[in-house]
Amino acid sequence: VEGDMCDSSLPMDRLVCGDVGFGKTEVAMRALYLCFASGRQGVLLAPTTVLAAQHFRSARKRFDGTGARIRLVSRHISPGERREVIKAINDGDVDLVIGTHAVLGASIKYPRLGLMVVDEEQRFGVNQKEKLK
Numbered sequence: 001v002e003g004d005m006c007d008s009s010l011p012m013d014r015l016v017c018g019d020v021g022f023g024k025t026e027v028a029m030r031a032l033y034l035c036f037a038s039g040r041q042g043v044l045l046a047p048t049t050v051l052a053a054q055h056f057r058s059a060r061k062r063f064d065g066t067g068a069r070i071r072l073v074s075r076h077i078s079p080g081e082r083r084e085v086i087k088a089i090n091d092g093d094v095d096l097v098i099g100t101h102a103v104l105g106a107s108i109k110y111p112r113l114g115l116m117v118v119d120e121e122q123r124f125g126v127n128q129k130e131k132l133k
Helices: 002-007 024-037 047-060 079-092 127-133
Strands: 041-044 070-073 095-098 113-117
Touching: 002 024, 024 041, 024 047, 024 113, 047 070, 047 095, 070 079, 079 113
Parallel strands: 041 095, 041 113, 070 095
Antiparallel strands: none
């Protein structure tokens, strides 16, 4: 994954699979770090609000001290906070966006998107998959 991200000019379409405990999330987190450390935006798309919140807490703890601007997008944030987060994303002021399918909303534009990680791809429907394309 690192080689594809750093050494290739072509877009990467990579599937990382394995049983529980084999390090899939670790690979994703390292790739997301490489992404935002190089000045691009990273997105981690999770199928549930619970998993999105778990990834958000983990990322904030893990990347504490790096200066990364990490935000959560899900139905559990207030409408006012949601508007604030979307504006920050659209302005390029967020390095890592973690959330549910809400991160694919029509009002969200990623001006410097470098990587999108989809956790548990099989849980998303046709509409979400088409939007990813």
